[in-house]
Amino acid sequence: MATAPHIDFNCDLGEGVGDDAAILPFISSASIACGFHAGGPALMQRSVALCGEHGVAIGAHPSHDDRKNFGRIASPLSPADAYALTLYQVGALDAFVRAAGLRMNHVKPHGALYNQAARDRVLADAIATAVRDHDPGLILYGLAGSALTEAGTALGLQVAHEAFAERRYEADATLTPRSHADAGIGDPADAASQVTGILRDGVVIARTGERVALQADSICLHGDRADAAGFAQALHAAIGAAGFRITAPERRA
Secondary structure, eight states, X not given: OOOOOEEEEEEEEOSSSSOHHHHGGGOSEEEEEOSSSSOOHHHHHHHHHHHHHHTOEEEEEOOOSOTTTTTOSOOXXXXXXXXXXXXXXXXXXXXXXXXXXXXXXXXXXXXXXXXXXHHOHHHHHHHHHHHHHHOTTSEEEEETTSHHHHHHHHTTOEEEEEEESSBXXXXXXXXXXXXXXXXXXXXXXXXXXXXXXXXXXXEEEOTTSOEEEOOOSEEEEOTTSTTHHHHHHHHHHHHHHTTOEEOOOOOOO
């Protein structure tokens, strides 16, 4: 019998909202806030421990230094500052991971930093370099087909092309800006349908109706939504029904 294909199912956690413990049984990897957009030392430590208990792969979720706006407002950032910002936050979380006797698996920028790096290759190179310099075995998560995954590949990093379960897409395969009223998907069944299309057909339907090719190594759910636990359960079931096994990507070294 052929082995079922596998896909990572990740969620952003440690942000001080929602019920992380209720989400963890349904996912394979978590990106933990590093204190700049949300979270903090005690919550980082607790989040790492929870991931260890559930066997969920751990990643750092660095962001702009912007708690007021939850890291979701774009702002100019020099390559040097982007490097330092990323390295600082990754190192902070990794300290808790190592203290727990665990190993960090990946890095995934958050919010505006993620979206800026998806378009700006210079910024993406700075972030990818910080990840490599901390630990070249870490996996770099980025928007599927973006400048960030290109930068990681160019530096020899293992990358994970990411697609989103409950965010709308534009015709150029970028995420619909949150300023649009229909940027998000509010119905778990609609999110499950989008994920199924990505997994089975390699296609997502853009907000404006176009069929957009999209290949993904990981499916992301935002953990800060109030109904994240219900979404996680529904998406876990949908991924299984599509014939995929949920497993975290394994780092090469």
